[in-house]
Structures are given as C-alpha cells and as structure tokens.
Amino acid sequence: MNWGHKIIIVFVLFAAGILTMVTKSMRTRIDLVTPDYYGEELKYQQVIDGRKQAMNLSSPVVISQEEHTITLAFPKEMQDIPLTGNVLFYRASDSGQDVTVPVKSGLLILSKDRLHRGSYRVQMHWEANGKKYFQENAVMVN
Incomplete structure (x- = not known):
C-alpha cells in the first residue's frame, strides 16, 4: 500500500x-440551572436580602432525616405565625428530579418517596410578617 x-x-x-x-x-x-437564567439573575438581589434577614433569626432552619421522612424545622420565632413560600430540592445532575414543596407553617415534613437518593441543594424562600427570607443547604438523601 x-x-x-x-x-x-x-x-x-x-x-x-x-x-x-x-x-x-x-x-x-x-440541564440548565433554570430555563430563564437571565431573569433569575436580575432577581438575585432578593436572595441577598433574604439571606441577610435569615442571618438575623435566632437559629437557621434545621434539616433532619429519619428513615422515611425529611423534616425542616424553622426557628422558634417562625413556629406560631403563618408562613408563605416554597422549598426547592434542587438536583444539579437532573432537573427532572427537582421537587418543590410549599411552606405554610414552621414545620415541614416531606416523605423521602418523593426524592431520589443523592445530593440536593435545598433552597428555602419564605415570607413572614412582611419580611422575605432565604436559606440554602446541601443535603444528601440516603
């Protein structure tokens, strides 16, 4: 050849x-973080303000896992007042596994059946007494 x-x-x-x-x-x-990335970026100042408000609370939101449930316990000053907002369990590896749960009270119990095993970013947006709060935590669902 x-x-x-x-x-x-x-x-x-x-x-x-x-x-x-x-x-x-x-x-x-x-998978993008959000389909409307630019619009979300413009709203980021609200996240910064919400983080500052959350830092002024007596304690952060506590996330605990049991065998079949995940519990989010808000600080004691949030226990007896009505809350509005949502909690997003954000799965970076697959947006189809994201789960959003509405917040109505100071204690949120979520069944693990709604989540897949793995790493999540828990993004909590809530409002109480006219103030907006934001907190984000990493959680490994097992």
Missing part, C-alpha cells in the same frame, strides 16, 4: 470520528 492510500484512510477515519463526536454531542441532554 502506498503512502497516498494511507493518507486517505487516516482522513476517512478522522472524518468518521468527528462525525461520531458531533452526533453524540447533539444528543446529549444539558
């Missing part, structure tokens, strides 16, 4: 490899 045939074979193999990589990359699913 002469060198001309070898160059053609190398070129064909290279082109086939590039086409394979392009095909695989086009079929790969990419």
Whole structure:
C-alpha cells in the first residue's frame, strides 16, 4: 500500500470520528440551572436580602432525616405565625428530579418517596410578617 492510500484512510477515519463526536454531542441532554437564567439573575438581589434577614433569626432552619421522612424545622420565632413560600430540592445532575414543596407553617415534613437518593441543594424562600427570607443547604438523601 502506498503512502497516498494511507493518507486517505487516516482522513476517512478522522472524518468518521468527528462525525461520531458531533452526533453524540447533539444528543446529549444539558440541564440548565433554570430555563430563564437571565431573569433569575436580575432577581438575585432578593436572595441577598433574604439571606441577610435569615442571618438575623435566632437559629437557621434545621434539616433532619429519619428513615422515611425529611423534616425542616424553622426557628422558634417562625413556629406560631403563618408562613408563605416554597422549598426547592434542587438536583444539579437532573432537573427532572427537582421537587418543590410549599411552606405554610414552621414545620415541614416531606416523605423521602418523593426524592431520589443523592445530593440536593435545598433552597428555602419564605415570607413572614412582611419580611422575605432565604436559606440554602446541601443535603444528601440516603
């Protein structure tokens, strides 16, 4: 086999490899943090203000796990007042496994059946007495 045939074979193999990589990359699913990333970025000042408000509480929200449940216990000053907001269990590896739960009182109990095993970022947005609060924790669901 002469060198001309070898160059053609190398070129064909290279082109086939590039086409394979392009095909695989086009079929790969990419999960963004949020579909409206720019709009969420503009609202980030509310998160900063909410974190400051949460720092002024007597204690942070405590997240504990039992065998079948996850419990979120809000600080004592939040126990007897109505709360509004939500808790997002954000799964970075797969947005289809994100779970949002509304907050109505100072104690939230969630069944582990709603969550898959693995790492979550728990993002808590709530409002009480006209003040907005935000807290974020990492949780490993087992």
